[in-house]
Amino acid sequence: MQFRPWIAAVAGCLVLFILLAFVKFTQVRAAIAFGESFPEPSETVAAIKVTTSLWQDSLQVLGEVKATRSLEVRNELEGVITAVGFCSGGSVEKDQVLLSLDSVNEQAALDAINAEIALATLDLSRLTQLVKTQASSRAQLDQVSAQLAIKQANARAIQATIAKKTLIAPFSGSTGLHELEVGGFLAANTLITRLIGNLDQVWIDFSVPQAAYQLSLSTALEISSVASADIKHQAKIIAIDPVISSISRNLRIRAELDNLDAQFKPGASVMVSLPIAAPISVIRLPNTAVRYDTFGAYVYVLAQAADDNLRANRRAVEVGAHDDKHIVILSGLSENEQVATVGSFKLSDGILVNLATADDAGPL
Template sequence: MPHDETSRPVAIGLVKLLLASTAMLVLASCGEGKAAGNAAPPAAVSVANVLFKPIQQWDEFNGRVGAVDSVEIRSRVSGYVQRIAFTEGGEVRKGDLLFVIDPRPYRAALDSAVARLERAQASAALAQKQAQRSDVLLKANAISHEEAERSRAGYVQNHADVSAAEAAVAAARLDLQFSEVRAPFAGRASRAMLTVGNLAVADQTVLTTVVSQDPVYVDFDPDEQTYLRYLAQARQGTMDSLPVRVGLVNEQGFPHLGRLEFFDNRIDPATGTIHARAVLHSPDHRLTPGLYAHVQFAGLNSSEAFLIDDKAVLIDQDRKYVYVLAAGDKAERREVKLGPINHGLRVIEAGLTTKDYVIVDGLERVFYPGAPVKPTVVAMDTTAELAAASATPGATGVATAGAK
């Protein structure tokens, strides 16, 4: 049969199309094989079972350290500063000499008062003898009753003059003593407000300040709801027996243990808070008045809670989540509601159960939810818990209610 010349180009085109399709299929199959050969292995991670145990709940507040005793040192007498007898910023003991006001005018005033007292005593002695003589003469009818009464009145008057002179001596002696300004209690002194040669006005000029250092107060302001909860719990015990923990800004945890001193008698309507005060011993004088402090205040009741290692918690904008081990050894993202820290472990208020295993190590190898993982079961890390327990002797738990 004769060939159609017009059909030859069509056949050639079909052959080329078939060859091209075959080549594309071969390349695609090779690519799939290469991709399958380069698939990443499951990420090696450590997982730990969620803990569930009783804890002592603590609430955290911001506070300030304050001195139990604080005084502005003022001179009780006027005069020029003659001597500064303390080290500025140093510690002083009760009764230590701080300032000396020029004592010479007050020593002269004391000498003058003593001289007046001696004169009054001499006059009183003479008046007493005259009164005794008058009594003898009156019995012998040698003088009139009027003269005898005048002698007795003179004796009484001179005796009163002696009492007044004795009071003047005591006042002058006090003024001389007040020329030496001494510390009213043990503590730390501030700087000297006046230098030598300046005039100090009695009861007006502040010479320095002294604050006590042990014990100290820590003042904080619980909110109204927290206060009402404490008030309800206090029916089961004494309010001032509740423990308080304090930590400074450069300290880990809350190493200083104290007790509640008092709650104020009214809620501040402007802030919805009530003033509270704790008292702590500070034998090393580290708790300087005025320092900012983190305060933990414990309720009376303990409760059970879910706990995980805090390093397992991840943050996506305002959302907190963890990766848990899902069926098929895959990393499942689970959003959680965070509670306080308790002995270094994070309290989980919602999102987990005791059946869940949380990824606590190897999170940097989990790139997306549902990623395959190779889990190794470990115990929930309690290193931080043990460290926190040893940092506060006698304490039962640590929590930060504001660490959400």
Template sequence: MRRSLFYFTLIAILIFSSCRHKETQTSENASQPLAVKAEEVHPTTISGEVSVSGNIDGNTTVKLGFMVGGKINYISNNEGDNISKGQLIASLDPTNYSIAKRQADVQVSTASDEFDRLKILHERGSLSESDFSKIGFNLQQAKLQQQLQQKNLSDTRLYSTISGVLLKRQAEVGEIVSVGSPLFIVSDISKVKVLAYVPEGELHEIRIDQTANISISSLGRTFTGKVIEVGSTADATSRAFTIKIGIENPGLVIRPGMIAEARIATNSNKQVILLPAESIQQDQANQSFVFVVDKAQNKAFRRRVSLGNMVDNKIEIVSGLSEKELVVTGGQKRLSDGSLITITK
């Protein structure tokens, strides 16, 4: 019994000693400073620019529909096809309109014969002036009705008013359509426009013919354009102004609906804080932060920052840092808030 108690006490002492040894090692490791690289923050002068995003729209976009109602019997193209100005896009069954036109022709013939017959009587003095005038009005009315029916018959054929691309086809053969319904959308995309909004505080930086660099991520390409229009009235909700940037579109690779990022260079310069992209991290809340060095304590503390544009492979820090602060630019992945550090060159 005594021997068992002795062994139990010995094992407990050994376990306690081992734990104390591990705690001492952990405490010693935690107190070891981590080697990092740091960079002092200094403002950099860059050329001012206004960055906006917007949607691509065609240079000219038209919605086409029939001036008369009826049943569609022909459609020439599918969405995405090229369309020429004056090309027949669709037509309606003309049967009813052809019949109405022939009826109008008959009425004109009848009225003309009646007019010619009564004209002779009028010249002989056998017909009063008022009665002869009524016959003349009847003939004019018949001719006008003939013109109207001819126009209705012609309007059963729908032609494109511009050259471009068929963006939308909103009808099918056999479908009955009403007067004026927009059935086809054609857009001229030999040139395209970026429609974007500029905050009122930056509107004074924008002017007509200003050069803009347009980046379209879906194409992986950058294009050069010019500001062609600056809105004169702000949106009531966003207080932003509409601008339009024109872009040449060789090869018609840019299509309406694509998203574009535009950077418009201005004449003004500004002082900004720039940091290497790798020094900026994201937390679980998707907030950007950096580690700022406290020289007195030789520690690094986490600081949230607001980001701006990318400039020469560095990121603009809009807020969160001040001039001459020391920011960790290397070894920051191993740090936690308040880590003890040593700065290496």
């Protein structure tokens, strides 16, 4: 009889345990049902169908824009400015006077030598008549003739000095900025302005390494400005330096570019894309489609799973050359497969995938 209280206690504990287990079972089942009421996690991405296309490996180098006609206007002689014939950043015509320096002293010397030339010319004329009548010697005539020639040479030297003090535009174009004023003194070889000719066409000068030595005249190039890299302009090679630089071991090349909209200014830096191999047929994907980790490059191939849902499958690929937008796939993919592009960084192996449409707003 003494065991009855213990039996009753054990029975009570058992009933309590069963009751608590039932309550917990009910709660877990409710939680599972609640969780199953949510949809399976998924990600929305853009995709592209794998196709082959022509690819030409290219080299990107930095180039400099240069005017086809450009000149630094400098004065050969020193002097005081008497006239400035152009405005800062203005246009000038061929043979237009750009700058005049004071030439009063030279002009006075020229007037004096011209007077001496006139007198020497009269002396020569008189002696010529006297020699004909044998009233004077031939030696005197030769001496006067030589003196006249010397004076004429001196006159031409003074005229050349006067001409050097007047700077003339050798061609039509645009001038740079200046701070010249009448009355200012200019030392010899002072930079007056830079004269730039017509910019409807410009030169692109750049250097290439040994890998691009096979380039030839008329090879087509693509030029883009640093500010607008997506906009490509067509140019062609017009000159190749016959000598390789002994310092950089690079070869200088010049291309010509139509610049009718005056987008490229002399001195600007541009990107030059030049072909270094023949076009080949390859699989090419956007750069956003290829991911990288410690094991190498991979992509997410989108395919219908057994449950008829579109799912992502991670696949390792071998990559080759690339540019700023595309990358060449050497192996790992076949034509007509669907590969995730924009938004692929959100995917994992086996995840449910929704394809973005043109109406989807916001970043993926």
